[in-house]
């Protein structure tokens with residue numbers, strides 16, 4: 534239910550951003566939570582803070598022409614949404630996936646504003662990408678695409694302006710090619726312009742692991758708030774990319790057992806616990822389908838096109854993509870004994886699924902809180918680049934762990950303060966929103 538004042542604001546956003554359904558969904562989720570904050574702070578309405586936060590500061594859309602290995606020319610569309618810089622330079626990843634369009638980039642950029650605010654670090658919100666499908670493309674084709682993409686993007690980014698990183702389809706390899714082209718055309722060895730870099734050119738320890746590790750830490754805190762732990766729990770993770778892989782690794786270190794993970798073709802079930810080393814070999818090194826896991830691991834099986842949520846578990850960590858977990862999936866998880874869900878991905882549970890979890894009293898950590906460890910560690914990478922320091926793996930991981938605990942406690946305390954104890958969605962939305970709103974007020978009419 535939307536606060537009366539916010540209903541008009543939301544309807545206007547839908548009217549002015551036609552067809553951008555994912556963006557509408559992300560806005561609605563935040564607006565549904567922040568009514569009590571508007572009641573408490575009439576100055577937000579007076580200064581039209583919600584209207585200002587929901588309108589991107591700037592958006593660029595651009596042509597990305599590139600040539601494949603046979604010499605055929607292709608044209609893709611690139612995007613960067615610079616959504617909000619109240620708290621710091623725009624910060625957020627780049628997604629290369631055929632589904633990318635303005636509505637997806639805007640939903641991701643919008644989420645990023647509040648997520649970044651929750652980290653307590655000085656970063657604003659942005660996001661970008663292209664409707665390019667990297668699947669099946671050679672290394673040379675990926676390089677040419679990244680070079681063409683950066684040939685336009687470089688005009689808009691900089692360590693004090695806008696700092697992209699990876700997301701779906703953009704990992705260490707792509708960040709390397711993007712940084713190489715940035716350096717070449719600007720003649721600046723400006724390491725702080727991108728994060729997720731290799732250690733050899735300004736990268737930070739733990740950034741690769743950070744989103745998945747952070748999500749596992751967040752779930753550990755939610756479980757601890759209920760007197761529970763990962764010890765002896767069966768866990769199901771969707772996806773088998775960056776977030777899923779390192780989420781699984783940390784769950785195992787914390788005493789849980791991940792019994793299933795997936796990719797866009799189906800899921801693998803392994804009752805002995807997913808062998809994360811094998812997943813890394815198949816997905817990171819060989820860039821193969823997850824079905825290869827079942828071919829190589831005795832006792833496991835591959836379920837083609839199956840939904841990983843049908844596997845019984847006590848903890849679920851959706852870590853693939855938006856709207857991948859429906860109300861029906863939520864009901865199945867609950868019937869099988871699921872007590873906690875941590876969103877490794879951005880907006881993976883539909884609004885209806887979240888409602889089912891809420892009604893059943895499942896501990897539900899929304900993506901903007903549970904997966905904030907990645908961008909938080911990116912901010913630590915920026916800090917190291919600025920001071921020309923390199924921190925050890927242990928030191929960086931300790932910082933990440935402390936950030937995730939603080940973030941959990943802040944969402945928890947905010948939910949209590951606003952009369953909705955245990956509601957991490959409300960806690961995250963209100964805490965993130967009020968940080969940005971208060972700073973916006975201090976900065977005047979911007």
Ligand SMILES: NC(=O)C1=CN([C@@H]2O[C@H](COP(=O)(O)OP(=O)(O)OC[C@H]3O[C@@H](n4cnc5c(N)ncnc54)[C@H](OP(=O)(O)O)[C@@H]3O)[C@@H](O)[C@H]2O)C=CC1
Pocket residue numbers: 699700701702703704744772773774775776777795796797798852853854855877878879904905907908
């Ligand atoms: N990387 C990061 O630091 C952060 C990422 N996130 C979010 O986490 C999620 C995963 O990102 P990341 O791990 O980096 O991406 P990757 O590209 O490394 O992995 C994505 C995984 O999700 C699967 N997937 C992607 N799209 C779909 C789809 N439409 N249907 C089913 N499966 C799909 C992929 O399967 P397949 O290989 O078959 O395509 C793959 O297993 C995204 O929502 C991203 O926005 C959030 C915070 C930070």
Ligand SMILES: O=C(O)CCC(=O)C(=O)O
Pocket residue numbers: 624625626627645648696697698699700728879904905907908909911
């Ligand atoms: O590290 C970053 O800047 C990007 C992280 C990201 O894209 C996300 O949090 O969704």
